[in-house]
Amino acid sequence: MAADGADDASGAARESLRDRAYRILRQRIVDVELQPGQRLVERDLAAEMEVSRIPLREALRRLEAEGLVVLVPQRGALVSPFTPADVRDLFDVRESLEVLAARLAAERADDAGLARLGARLDDARAATARGDRPAIAAANAAFHAAIVDLADSPLLTSLMRPLDARLQWLFRLTADRDPGEQCAEHEELYTAIAAHDTERAASYALRHVAAGRAPSLELAHSWSHPDIDPVKVTHTRRRARR
Amino acid sequence: MAADGADDASGAARESLRDRAYRILRQRIVDVELQPGQRLVERDLAAEMEVSRIPLREALRRLEAEGLVVLVPQRGALVSPFTPADVRDLFDVRESLEVLAARLAAERADDAGLARLGARLDDARAATARGDRPAIAAANAAFHAAIVDLADSPLLTSLMRPLDARLQWLFRLTADRDPGEQCAEHEELYTAIAAHDTERAASYALRHVAAGRAPSLELAHSWSHPDIDPVKVTHTRRRARR
DNA sequence: GCCCCAATAGCGGTATACCACTAACGCGAC
DNA sequence: GTCGCGTTAGTGGTATACCGCTATTGGGGC
Numbered sequence: 275m276a277a278d279g280a281d282d283a284s285g286a287a288r289e290s291l292r293d294r295a296y297r298i299l300r301q302r303i304v305d306v307e308l309q310p311g312q313r314l315v316e317r318d319l320a321a322e323m324e325v326s327r328i329p330l331r332e333a334l335r336r337l338e339a340e341g342l343v344v345l346v347p348q349r350g351a352l353v354s355p356f357t358p359a360d361v362r363d364l365f366d367v368r369e370s371l372e373v374l375a376a377r378l379a380a381e382r383a384d385d386a387g388l389a390r391l392g393a394r395l396d397d398a399r400a401a402t403a404r405g406d407r408p409a410i411a412a413a414n415a416a417f418h419a420a421i422v423d424l425a426d427s428p429l430l431t432s433l434m435r436p437l438d439a440r441l442q443w444l445f446r447l448t449a450d451r452d453p454g455e456q457c458a459e460h461e462e463l464y465t466a467i468a469a470h471d472t473e474r475a476a477s478y479a480l481r482h483v484a485a486g487r488a489p490s491l492e493l494a495h496s497w498s499h500p501d502i503d504p505v506k507v508t509h510t511r512r513r514a515r516r
Numbered sequence: 517m518a519a520d521g522a523d524d525a526s527g528a529a530r531e532s533l534r535d536r537a538y539r540i541l542r543q544r545i546v547d548v549e550l551q552p553g554q555r556l557v558e559r560d561l562a563a564e565m566e567v568s569r570i571p572l573r574e575a576l577r578r579l580e581a582e583g584l585v586v587l588v589p590q591r592g593a594l595v596s597p598f599t600p601a602d603v604r605d606l607f608d609v610r611e612s613l614e615v616l617a618a619r620l621a622a623e624r625a626d627d628a629g630l631a632r633l634g635a636r637l638d639d640a641r642a643a644t645a646r647g648d649r650p651a652i653a654a655a656n657a658a659f660h661a662a663i664v665d666l667a668d669s670p671l672l673t674s675l676m677r678p679l680d681a682r683l684q685w686l687f688r689l690t691a692d693r694d695p696g697e698q699c700a701e702h703e704e705l706y707t708a709i710a711a712h713d714t715e716r717a718a719s720y721a722l723r724h725v726a727a728g729r730a731p732s733l734e735l736a737h738s739w740s741h742p743d744i745d746p747v748k749v750t751h752t753r754r755r756a757r758r
Numbered sequence: 759g760c761c762c763c764a765a766t767a768g769c770g771g772t773a774t775a776c777c778a779c780t781a782a783c784g785c786g787a788c
Numbered sequence: 789g790t791c792g793c794g795t796t797a798g799t800g801g802t803a804t805a806c807c808g809c810t811a812t813t814g815g816g817g818c
């Protein structure tokens with residue numbers, strides 16, 4: 275598992291076991307090491323990462339809130355299914371919220387914020403020039419996050435978190451679209467925001483998100499893990515083989 | 517197990533302590549019995565509702581995910597502040613998501629769904645005619661929830677939950693706008709959705725949400741609990757009285 | 759051999775207990 | 789009196805242990 279670097283490392287406050295369990299599980303899910311529909315048994319996971327069930331349970335609850343895990347009451351947990359319909363819904367919502375973010379960013383951004391956004395754009399450009407796929411994905415995600423940050427709305431930021439998780443998941447499985455094209459779209463979006471041109475920022479953001487829909491949907495159809503029933507999955511019990 | 521409906525259908529499965537703690541706390545918060553900024557001490561709350569800290573902690577985590585509670589790591593919890601800026605952000609996001617919900621509902625609603633939505637509208641009409649404020653609030657909330665339901669997007673539904681919580685909170689403190697006017701707006705929105713007129717549904721939804729912004733903001737300015745610092749709040753410790 | 763039933767054990771839900779950290783307190787020195 | 793430092797206890801974080809429910813299973817009756 276790739277050490278995701280940027281760990282809070284030495285100086286920062288020690289990470290709680292709950293946060294660690296959350297981070298590791300989330301990573302495993304978006305990396306598809308844990309597949310959609312796979313059952314998650316508290317005791318097994320806890321033993322595996324050498325923590326007790328308490329922090330592990332809290333990590334699962336958090337993942338549920340983010341939509342990566344489904345909890346069936348009295349039954350157990352499983353990795354959320356991710357169907358073409360979910361991908362469609364994801365893009366529906368992104369076309370609303372990313373446009374809102376772009377609009378608010380264009381309205382509210384100050385010079386310091388624009389500088390930060392510009393830096394993210396440069397990162398993305400550099401990664402795109404190098405053709406470094408993982409770096410491109412990370413830089414593009416950072417660019418989008420920076421726009422949300424400029425929107426300066428804690429509510430919007432919190433709503434975006436589940437979307438980011440699903441997007442990472444989606445893009446892990448694909449090369450996404452042509453990086454150069456995406457980068458160009460980011461540039462024009464940046465320009466509109468920097469000019470405080472609300473309407474242009476909104477329309478660029480919409481076009482940008484919408485452009486990703488078709489390839490993503492196509493990709494989603496290609497897996498098509500057929501109907502996972504959460505209740506059914508958690509009904510099974512593995513019995514000790516004799 | 518051909519029929520899977522047998523289990524939860526009857527008798528309503530017993531509510532877990534976690535769910536009960538969650539429900540009670542949420543109610544207390546939206547009723548403003550627990551005020552924004554108020555500290556929440558796990559042991560005290562647990563003792564008060566006679567459960568252990570485990571289910572209580574999980575309830576707090578869930579409330580955090582919903583935005584009603586702020587958790588400061590290693591420090592504790594408090595009821596989220598709710599500032600005019602938060603109200604503004606709430607309406608920004610609602611103007612995006614409720615419009616999306618209306619649009620999708622207009623596209624996807626079938627006859628059975630429209631019947632359910634119509635029933636909610638009738639409820640709201642009846643409550644409005646009676647002038648029963650609490651019933652009006654509940655019926656209006658149910659009408660909006662029904663639209664989201666028609667949109668048939670689990671993601672959208674999950675994103676709306678934090679918004680509903682904040683809206684309830686907001687409306688608990690106010691008489692909201694003129695109920696008759698709201699009811700009329702609901703009727704035209706219903707008509708557009710029933711006619712599968714996507715664009716009209718979207719524009720009515722936008723107008724409807726936007727109409728509530730000014731009065732809500734005004735209300736929010738009237739409390740203006742000035743700056744609550746979560747870290748500071750959770751730094752305090754009540755010491756045994758001498 | 760097939761079906762039903764009692765015994766078994768997997769697993770989520772919860773309580774209790776302990777640990778670590780640190781803010782509040784108070785005592786002593788200046 | 790004021791300041792500083794050691795002490796104490798309040799609080800979140802975590803481990804362990806137990807409970808109850810039910811899927812599984814294997815045996816006994818048909």
